[in-house]
Amino acid sequence: MKLLAIDGNSILNRSFYGVRGLSNSKGMPTNAIFGFLNMLDKMMAETQPDMVAVAFDRSEPTFRHQQFDGYKANRHGMPEDLAVQLPIAKQLMDALGYHVLECPGFEADDIMGTFARLCREQKVDCVISSGDRDNLQLAGDGVTVRLATNKEAIFYDAEKVKEQYGVTPAELVEVKALMGDSSDNIPGVKGIGEKTALSLISKYHTIDSIFEHIPELDVTTRVKNLLGGETARQMAEMSRELGKIVDNAPIDEDLNAYLVQPQNKEELYRILSELELKKFIEKYGLSGEQRTETPAVTEQAIQYEILQNPSLESAKELLQKAGQIDFLYEQARLLIAENDKILEYTFGAEQAFSELVLQSPLPKRTHDVKTIYHVASSMGEKLENIIFSTDLAAYLLDALAKSYDLPILMEKYLTKAISVEEQYQEIAAFPLLCDTMKELLEQKGMAKLLAEIELPLSRVLASMEMEGFQVDVQGVRQFGEMLQLEIDQLTAEIHDMAGEEFNINSPKELGRILFDKLQLPTGKKTKTGYSTNVDVLEKLSAYHPIANAVLEYRKLTKLNSTYVAGLLKVTGADHRVHSVFKQTETRTGRISSTEPNMQNIPIRTELGRKMRRFFTAKEGYVLLDADYSQIELRVLAHIANDQKMIEGFLHNADIHTMTAAQVFHLPPEMVTSEMRRRAKAINFGIVYGIGAFSLSQDIHVSVAEAREYINSYLNTYPGVKQYMEQIVEQSAKTGNVTTMFGRVRELPEIQSSNKNIRAFGERVALNTPIQGTAADIIKIAMVRVYESLKQEKLDARLILQVHDELLIESSIQDAPRAKEILKQQMEQAVSLSVPMKVDVAEGKTWYDAKD
Structure with a gap:
């Protein structure tokens, strides 16, 4: 008899990051489930188990949080695209005949540990499948750990652990006690890394033995000083408790309870059909009523x-x-x-x-x-x-x-x-x-939309593609040369701080420098080496200047390779870029562009914004740049008919300050810039159907605080609250949602029996009328601006659209009239209960016209 115990969260998480960009036709992400099922099939083929149990973490605190309130405190929340797939994965496990387990107060690792104990006691072979090497401490005595890696799974018994790490499985807990674990915020002994910890435990076996014989240890003076610190032993002992997997999770101890059950083929077919995972429908030999949108041929x-x-x-x-x-x-x-x-x-x-x-x-x-x-x-x-x-x-x-x-x-x-x-x-x-x-x-009521918006727009987009946008090629090259000088200087500084030359672009080499050589804290070693992502480097910046230098190096190299080299590559012989504007690409109705993607020209940093200096008007011409002010919020005020928001826009109030004053119960003059920033996140977040968890991540507050802000916002703007409730209810009845101009988006997911798919549909129902209407407005404006310039025979051409921004290249003599047309046609593109506000600027370069 053999039991396969699967660490559900670990395997699903690996699948989510291992498979990218997969979703069904309704936009529901399916990448994690697709990868999970593939890995599951491989596990089953490799292990041939009689019993299968899949363990998942629960969201509430565990006994470890009670021992140390900082436990996992630095963990980012689960990405929304992964969270929506988690419950569906559990349903699939049930339908496949496997047993899903969750224990309040315990982690999935503890369920694994309990299975390891039960299998040893009942003389049953046990395979634990996880992507987390913490589970290696369970190996031995009939328990094998199948560790998922980026290449292939590796099976560990006690001998394999000893061969790989030089310690026994049980001693891995002692190693963690010394080195800690940044991913779980287990402190360990400050300054002791994995290499030192493994060396110590391989010689002395336990932290107790180490701390009782510090003067006799065969280690450097530095390590002795670290171990002899005031709180070193206390931290190590606490870390050992936090890192040790327990074996007393409250699960059914009769292993026969985990025998694989017959598949629920009807439920499997239903779920996999909704996810559109046809590969697995075929693999599992499933069938059901086939639906088709068209009658027989x-x-x-x-x-x-x-x-x-x-x-x-x-x-x-x-x-x-x-x-x-x-x-x-x-x-x-x-x-x-x-x-x-x-x-x-x-x-x-x-x-x-x-x-x-x-x-x-x-x-x-x-x-x-x-x-x-x-x-x-x-x-x-x-x-x-x-x-x-x-x-x-x-x-x-x-x-x-x-x-x-x-x-x-x-x-x-x-x-x-x-x-x-x-x-x-x-x-x-x-x-x-x-x-x-x-x-x-x-x-569907969209014939007018085709005739009056999309067809005329196609002519405008073709014209914009043909006109193109002039690029100062020499300026771009010089900018690239300047960047390269800065990159070279930074490279020398980083190598100087490291004390040696190394490949800064290699995460493995950088991790070795940061954590093995410089012994910086918070080093999280993954299966392929230390993590050196942005979050890690930002934390390290408080400890050593090399971290900020690497962050700056990455920013400059990306700017140079992606934007400088990329722009030169697509600039034509006429020194103009001719972007391809895609009219049928997005789900919201917005226009996108490629070769180059003009929407990706950097604007968040001053150095990035300088790229706009190299987009210029030709000789004798100027650029006119017009941007809608808060178009989506104005559309929301109109569609929701929220009187308070409408009043704010009619009186030209700063809507974010106004919202902050209401949410934080303060007079407008007492609203701080941070309060306004949070209110802005709430204002725009509401448009996208944001939840408390996502908002908490955006503005760095607790989930409870974010929920309070959302509730306060909805009480402030009752029209918006009523709109949100009504649009979800209406969409659930009709199975679709419509913009102000009749653009229909089908929403079969909002009628799904799966609550997670249904929740996704509800978010789409909330934001589609706003985003879709804003997209239609900018399209109407583009058509009217194009036709007005043509009708008046001005030497001026529409050359670019980015989000809510339009750009015209005009002869100097026609610029005053072209500017009037641009502002007038954009502001009068649609009649709302609030004014459409457009700011127009002029300049020789896009940078000058924008800033």
């Missing part, structure tokens, strides 16, 4: 006539009778579908495209219209009267879709197979696809 009995390279005159006559042009154009091949005829141009396709499509006043439907605008521009012509683009329609119908490629859209939305040769399938089905999607948009 039938064949469309139209006989198509293929007209290859027909005369342009006959084609024009045909199109004129049809009154509309449905076309696809790519790689010098033009395809047009009209009733039962398909026109194909492979010879003279560019001329046919020009005469039949670009020069025609007829309404047109196509796919990926932004690309078509580029093609037209490259030919020196214009594309007019576009009334439908299937990629944009598909984005409105399903903002969560992974792809808007034409073949995928046809498979998704069409219920009829087209009887035509394969190379003509897409164009033959295209009119039907447009009609089907148009009808769906009308049913």
Whole structure:
């Protein structure tokens, strides 16, 4: 008989950080569960157990917290994306027939320790699976520890522990007593690191033996002084108690209670289907009622006539009778579908495209219209009267879709197979696809959104991509050279402080310098070496200047490699960057950009902001920069119809100071900058459906204090509170949520029986109307600014959009009028119960115009 005891928190945590960016189509993160199930399958194959128990920590304090109130005090809370997966993982364990255990006042390690004792007593083989080497102290006498590492799992018995560490499993607790554990905030003896602790225990075996014979120890004077310190023994003994895994957790001691049970296949299928983990549905041989959004495929009995390279005159006559042009154009091949005829141009396709499509006043439907605008521009012509683009329609119908490629859209939305040769399938089905999607948009109330916002915007984005943004290439290069000089100087200083040259970019080498050589505190050794992340270095800055120097080194090297080198790489021969603006990328309706991602140009540090100096207006031109002030809060005030917030905006009050005054019960003049900062976090956090835990992490207060702030905020703004309650209730009924302009986001997760998935849906329901409406407003403003500049024939072009900011490059003589248009069209893009406030600045560079 064999029992597999799994440290659930440890394995799930490793899975979360080991698998990145995985979620279902509804945005529910699934990476930790995916990795957990993979690791579980591997464990089962390796160990072939008869009994399986999965232990998890509980959130309340344990007996160790009572012994030492600083225990785990420096632990960051569980990331929200991981926390939402934890209860689902437990449900999956139950459904798989494995036993889930949690014990109030005890940790998962203690449940492991109890299983180790029970298995020894009952002569049952035991495998403990964990990613935490603390469990190695349990190895031996029939207990094997399967330690997960970044590469592969390693099985430890007592001999393997001795071989690896030079001490017995039981002596590992004595090692921890000396070296401590920064991850759990176990103090140990100040100044004693892992290397010294292992050496001492391998010779003297216990801390009692060490402290009773300090004068005779075969160690350096420094180590003797550290051990002879006033509180050294007291700290070591307390650390030993904290680090020792106990074996008396209150669990069922009859090991037969943990025999693997039959799988609940129905529950497994339900959970895995919601998570969209098809791999495991297949692996576990599950099946259930299959749902499909479209009815069974039938064949469309139209006989198509293929007209290859027909005369342009006959084609024009045909199109004129049809009154509309449905076309696809790519790689010098033009395809047009009209009733039962398909026109194909492979010879003279560019001329046919020009005469039949670009020069025609007829309404047109196509796919990926932004690309078509580029093609037209490259030919020196214009594309007019576009009334439908299937990629944009598909984005409105399903903002969560992974792809808007034409073949995928046809498979998704069409219920009829087209009887035509394969190379003509897409164009033959295209009119039907447009009609089907148009009808769906009308049913969902989004036809106007496509016609008035998304389609006009595609022209604007194409123009912005073609215009580009001038870069001072020489300035960027000089900036990079200056950065490199600073990096070289810092490198020399760091090496001088370390007393040797080493690779600063290597966490392993840096950890050796910081913790083995310089003996700095709070060293947490992971399976691959010491942690040297930002949090660790910030704590170390109080002990040694090398920590701040390394932090500065990392900042400068990232700026140099990511932004300086990255920007030069994508700057064209015309000394302009031509970003690609993506219209169908985000779930909220916002625009994103790549090559380069202009939203990532650094603005948080002064050195980073200097990068904006290298984005310049061309000779004889200036940059006009306009930014919406607190657009999301203004949208919230309007949608929630909160009178107090509306009054604040109408009287031009500082909304964050006003909120702070209400939340902290103080007159506005007594609000400190820290209070305002916290109120700002609450104001914007509410928009994103923030919870007490996340807010506590953002503003560094207790969860209880954060909860009190949120409650006080909602009492201050009762309209917001009512809105939040109503929008969640309404979304739960309809299964979707809508912005002010009718943009619909489907929310099937809000109707889920799983409370964690449902909670995720509720957060989306809260923030989508705010973020989505703000996104629509900036799009409307972009279209109006573009059209106004064009209508007045100003020598000014919209060249950039970043979040709530628009940038125009204008000739100096037209700048005053362009500035008026920019401010006017942005502020009048929408009529709300509060004014839209826009600040406009002017400068030769983006830095000057922004700051």
